[in-house]
Amino acid sequence: MAMKLYDLDVSGNCYKVRLLCALLDLPVELVPVDFMSGAHKQSPLIDLNPFGQVPVLEDGNLILRDSQAILVYIARKWGGETWLPTDPEPMARVMQWLMVAENEIPRGPGDARLHDKFGMKLDIAAAREKAALILELMERHLQDRDWLALDRPTIADIACMPYVALGWEGGVPLGPYPGVSSWVERIKQLPRFIGMPGCEGSVPCPA
Amino acid sequence: MAMKLYDLDVSGNCYKVRLLCALLDLPVELVPVDFMSGAHKQSPLIDLNPFGQVPVLEDGNLILRDSQAILVYIARKWGGETWLPTDPEPMARVMQWLMVAENEIPRGPGDARLHDKFGMKLDIAAAREKAALILELMERHLQDRDWLALDRPTIADIACMPYVALGWEGGVPLGPYPGVSSWVERIKQLPRFIGMPGCEGSVPCPA
Numbered sequence: 249m250a251m252k253l254y255d256l257d258v259s260g261n262c263y264k265v266r267l268l269c270a271l272l273d274l275p276v277e278l279v280p281v282d283f284m285s286g287a288h289k290q291s292p293l294i295d296l297n298p299f300g301q302v303p304v305l306e307d308g309n310l311i312l313r314d315s316q317a318i319l320v321y322i323a324r325k326w327g328g329e330t331w332l333p334t335d336p337e338p339m340a341r342v343m344q345w346l347m348v349a350e351n352e353i354p355r356g357p358g359d360a361r362l363h364d365k366f367g368m369k370l371d372i373a374a375a376r377e378k379a380a381l382i383l384e385l386m387e388r389h390l391q392d393r394d395w396l397a398l399d400r401p402t403i404a405d406i407a408c409m410p411y412v413a414l415g416w417e418g419g420v421p422l423g424p425y426p427g428v429s430s431w432v433e434r435i436k437q438l439p440r441f442i443g444m445p446g447c448e449g450s451v452p453c454p455a
Numbered sequence: 456m457a458m459k460l461y462d463l464d465v466s467g468n469c470y471k472v473r474l475l476c477a478l479l480d481l482p483v484e485l486v487p488v489d490f491m492s493g494a495h496k497q498s499p500l501i502d503l504n505p506f507g508q509v510p511v512l513e514d515g516n517l518i519l520r521d522s523q524a525i526l527v528y529i530a531r532k533w534g535g536e537t538w539l540p541t542d543p544e545p546m547a548r549v550m551q552w553l554m555v556a557e558n559e560i561p562r563g564p565g566d567a568r569l570h571d572k573f574g575m576k577l578d579i580a581a582a583r584e585k586a587a588l589i590l591e592l593m594e595r596h597l598q599d600r601d602w603l604a605l606d607r608p609t610i611a612d613i614a615c616m617p618y619v620a621l622g623w624e625g626g627v628p629l630g631p632y633p634g635v636s637s638w639v640e641r642i643k644q645l646p647r648f649i650g651m652p653g654c655e656g657s658v659p660c661p662a
Contacts, residue, residue: 298592298595298596299592310544312547312548312551313551314550314551314554314555316550316554317547317550317551317553317554318547320543320546320547320550321543321544321546321547321550322543324541324542324543324546324547325543334531334541335531336527336528336529336531336532337517337528339527339528339531340517340519340524340525340527340528340531341519343521343523343524343527343528344519344520344521344524346524347521347523347524347557348521350554350557350558351557351558351561354558385505385506388505389505
C-alpha cells in the first residue's frame with residue numbers, strides 16, 4: 249500500500265516530501281487538504297496531527313508530522329545510506345542543515361513569503377533581515393561546496409531548498425546570492441526532479 | 456582526547472549537551488564563552504561557527520553547531536541505539552520532537568525567558584501565547600506517555616526539556632501542566648542527571 253501524504257500544493261514543506269519521493273521514485277498518494285477552509289485545524293486531520301499543520305504522512309499505522317521528520321523517515325526507510333547516512337559525523341552534518349530548514353529558513357524567506365503571498369500579519373522587515381542573514385551564511389558556505397552537508401545531495405538540500413527558491417515570492421530574490429542560486433539549479437538538475445508553483449524545474453529562480 | 460564544548464552556563468542549548476554527556480558518563484572539556492562581551496560573534500569562535508551561536512562542539516577535527524545536531528552526533532557516536540535509534544520509525548519519532556526543540560519551544564518559553572531574564576526586545580505577548588500552545592500540546596501528548604518519543608528516554612526528551620523547565624524565568628511556569636511537570640521530574644530522576652541554574656535536580660520547577 250502506497251504512503252499517503254496530506255498535501256497542499258503551495259506549501260514548500262509538502263513539496264519537499266513530494267520531491268524526495270519523486271527523486272527516490274516512490275509512489276505516494278496525495279490527499280489534498282482544503283487549507284483555505286481550515287481543514288487542517290478540524291477533524292479528521294487535527295486527530296492525525298494535533299499541531300494542525302501539513303504535511304502529514306501516513307504509512308500503514310504510522311502517522312508522522314513535520315516535514316523534516318518525514319524526510320528522515322523516508323530517507324531511512326527507502327534511501328539506504330545515500331540521503332541520510334547513519335554514521336555519527338555525516339548524520340550530524342545533515343542534521344545541522346535540517347535544523348536550519350526548521351528554524352532560520354522559515355523565519356526568514358519563509359515568513360517573508362507568507363506575508364507577501366498569503367497576507368499573513370507578521371513583521372516583514374524582521375523576516376527580510378533574517379532572510380538576508382541566512383542567505384549570506386548559505387552563500388559563504390556554498391562558495392566551495394556543491395551541496396550543503398556532504399559531497400553529494402542529501403535530505404539537507406531537499407529540506408532547505410524550497411523556501412529559499414520561493415523567496416522571490418516574498419521579496420527575497422536570489423540575485424545577490426549566485427552561489428545559492430547555482431545550488432538550487434543543481435537540485436533542479438537531479439534525475440526525476442519535480443517542481444512546484446513558483447519553483448519550476450524548467451526556469452531559473454527570478455534574480 | 457576529550458570533546459570540547461564551547462559553553463555558556465545559562466544557555467539551555469549548551470545545558471542539553473552537558474546533560475547528555477553526563478547521562479552517558481562522557482568526559483567533555485567545557486570552554487566558557489564570554490557571551491556578554493560578544494565573544495561568540497568574534498574570532499576565533501565566529502570562525503568555528505559562522506552562525507555566531509553557542510554551543511559549538513569540537514571533537515578532533517570535527518566542528519559542529521546547533522544543539523540538536525550535537526545531540527544527534529553524541530547519541531550516534533556513544534549512545535548505541537538507546538538515545539537515537541536508527542530504524543526509520545523510531546528515528547522519525549525522535550526527530551519530530553527534535554524539531555519541536557528547534558522551533559516551537561524556543562519561539563515560546565525560550566523567547567519568553569530571553570525577554571524577562573535577559574531583556575531581549577521581542578513580542579512577549581506572542582511568545583507567551585506560543586508557549587501556551589506548545590505546552591498544551593505537550594500536556595496532551597504526555598497524558599498517557601512517560602517520554603516524548605519512545606517508551607524510554609531519548610534525545611527528544613533531552614532536547615525539549617531545558618527551555619520548558621526554565622519557562623518560569625519567562626513567566627511561563629509549569630503549574631497548569633502537571634503532565635509536563637511530571638515528565639521534567641522523570642528526567643531529573645535519571646542516573647547521573649545534572650542541573651543548571653534555574654533547573655536544579657534537587658528542586659521541582661516552580662509551579
